[in-house]
Amino acid sequence: MNKAKRRGLALALTAVLLFGQTRTEAQISPTPDRNTTWGAVGTIALGLGAVSQLVMPRMFYADPEVTVGWKSRWHVSVLAPVATLTMLGVLNELAIKDMLKSDRPGCDDTNRGLAHCDTYGSPSTHAYGAFAALGHGVGVFLVDTTKWSGGKVTAGSLVGNVAIPFIAATVTAVSRGAGNWENTGQVLVGGTAGLMLGFVSGMAYSLMQRPECGYSGSLMCW
Numbered sequence: 001m002n003k004a005k006r007r008g009l010a011l012a013l014t015a016v017l018l019f020g021q022t023r024t025e026a027q028i029s030p031t032p033d034r035n036t037t038w039g040a041v042g043t044i045a046l047g048l049g050a051v052s053q054l055v056m057p058r059m060f061y062a063d064p065e066v067t068v069g070w071k072s073r074w075h076v077s078v079l080a081p082v083a084t085l086t087m088l089g090v091l092n093e094l095a096i097k098d099m100l101k102s103d104r105p106g107c108d109d110t111n112r113g114l115a116h117c118d119t120y121g122s123p124s125t126h127a128y129g130a131f132a133a134l135g136h137g138v139g140v141f142l143v144d145t146t147k148w149s150g151g152k153v154t155a156g157s158l159v160g161n162v163a164i165p166f167i168a169a170t171v172t173a174v175s176r177g178a179g180n181w182e183n184t185g186q187v188l189v190g191g192t193a194g195l196m197l198g199f200v201s202g203m204a205y206s207l208m209q210r211p212e213c214g215y216s217g218s219l220m221c222w
Contacts, residue, residue: 032106139202
């Protein structure tokens with residue numbers, strides 16, 4: 001092969017490589033935009049819901065037949081269900097998401113691993129945590145009302161165990177979608193799982209742990 005042919009072949013190979021690289025780069029999906037403000041709103045709402053269940057006292061009618069009003073006790077034992085739900089959330093973030101491999105909005109095979117596409121979105125950990133707090137609160141409220149308070153509803157328990165975590169869960173779910181952090185399906189999967197697990201844990205905890213601390217009169221119960 002003479003020098004002219006070798007030079008032409010080299011130029012042709014160079015052109016093919018450059019053209020192929022240009023085509024590959026052109027096929028990479030753009031990095032999706034994520035709204036950091038909505039992300040912060042969702043995180044704050046999640047924290048509010050979780051804290052509401054961590055510090056919420058057990059409210060109950062001391063003697064529904066003769067006592068007007070309610071007594072309240074804070075239970076250190078609530079750390080058990082809260083810690084359990086928290087560990088399940090950590091497990092979801094570190095393991096379950098990687099098993100399911102559900103891409104976040106705007107992510108695909110071409111940009112996976114880049115900014116905002118370096119983690120998976122389902123089940124949504126934020127939605128799971130916020131709705132787990134709601135489920136836990138609803139479970140505690142139902143048991144405290146029907147079993148320990150003779151069917152009498154206390155406003156404080158309704159607000160602290162249901163209203164506050166409901167608002168927090170709703171804001172969290174909306175913010176995750178509005179901020180383009182997860183799609184509707186990913187939020188629904190996380191929220192549904194959290195609501196169910198939270199409800200079961202709240203029911204089990206409040207059934208096993210009496211709210212009135214016996215006759216000790218202590219403001220803090222185990």
